[in-house]
Amino acid sequence: MRILVKAPAKINLSLDVLRKREDGYHEVEMVMTTIDLADRVELALLDSNQIKISSHNRFVPDDNRNLAYQAANVLKERFNVSKGVAITIAKTIPVAAGLAGGSSDAAATLRGLNKLWGLNLSLDELAEIGSEIGSDVSFCVYGGTALATGRGERIHHIEPPPHCWVVLAKPTIGVSTGEVYGQLDLSSVRHPNVGGMVQAITNKDYDGICQLMGNVLEDVTLKLHPEVAQIKDQMKKFGADAVLMSGSGPTVFGLVHHDSRLQRVYNGLRGFCDQVYAVRMLGDINHLD
Structure with a gap:
């Protein structure tokens, strides 16, 4: 079986x-x-x-x-x-x-x-x-x-967020989650508005989601690995609506709402990053099997 x-x-x-x-x-x-x-x-x-x-x-x-x-x-x-x-x-x-x-x-x-x-x-x-x-x-x-x-x-x-494209780019480096947390200075971080993000998702407010994306671990990883910051900058340059590092990194993702812009972002990143993916946001519990 x-x-x-x-x-x-x-x-x-x-x-x-x-x-x-x-x-x-x-x-x-x-x-x-x-x-x-x-x-x-x-x-x-x-x-x-x-x-x-x-x-x-x-x-x-x-x-x-x-x-x-x-x-x-x-x-x-x-x-x-x-x-x-x-x-x-x-x-x-x-x-x-x-x-x-x-x-x-x-x-x-x-x-x-x-x-x-x-x-x-x-x-x-x-x-x-x-x-x-x-x-x-x-x-x-x-x-x-x-x-x-x-x-x-x-x-x-x-509730699941509104449907959109997610473009991901992973540089060829490894990141130690323990090291990132170990260097996190909680006295100086900019805390994201998590409650506001939940509300924006509930309201299907795509622009609000883009504006409220945040990750307190990002600044630590960007200092340790400048190439992650370069990918963020390139993704914004190519036209992603919002860009953020996921977890402790090093993968960076960008949200793209319009199909017409997706190929530009994806192709641009493929020029200098081997692991690039363009996928849909699922966000629904029924997509597991």
Whole structure:
């Protein structure tokens, strides 16, 4: 028996960090939404009691460092599952890009194994388990559009944004999320208006969404990696309506409302950046499978 599960990427339309918590995590407020850039996770039932991971992408670990492996292992141990699974991850989402690719693969594994192993868990139960694996996994279990609070695991569903194009560009560098958070000076950041972003999305106010996009981690990453700032500048120059770095980076995304401008932005970025994508904003929880 085999199950194929879609694992879409996410972008942060707004990302604020409020404080550092006693447990070492940061208290955040984020508005996240899914986009039509997705990995595919295939789950095949094994009679042997083991978890196998495979991927053609050499940057994807095939052992317990993989979040999909961890997701399967948590379910297996918690519910005393004696069957095994072979997990094949077909990567489309760039690795270590600020797009929650690994978290989405883990969430897809949770959803798929819930069916494959007949666990009959609700999405809420899967999201709670996902929060033990990674801060973004809870959101990725649901997909759609949400305000995430706490360390990112408390999910408050909101209406999807108005449909538009999303152009993404990832430079050929890696960014350490820990380093970015470690250099974040909360006494001097410009906090985005997260509440205003939620309201703009609720009102389907595209111009308001563009004006309110913000990410407190962006300034840190731009100082560490000037090439990210160059991509932002080029994306604005080519005509994107609004431009922001997603997560801790290094991927930059731009919103484009009109089809006529999309090709100009996409082609312009392809001139100096290898990993460029033009996809639709999904934002709806029903696009998971």
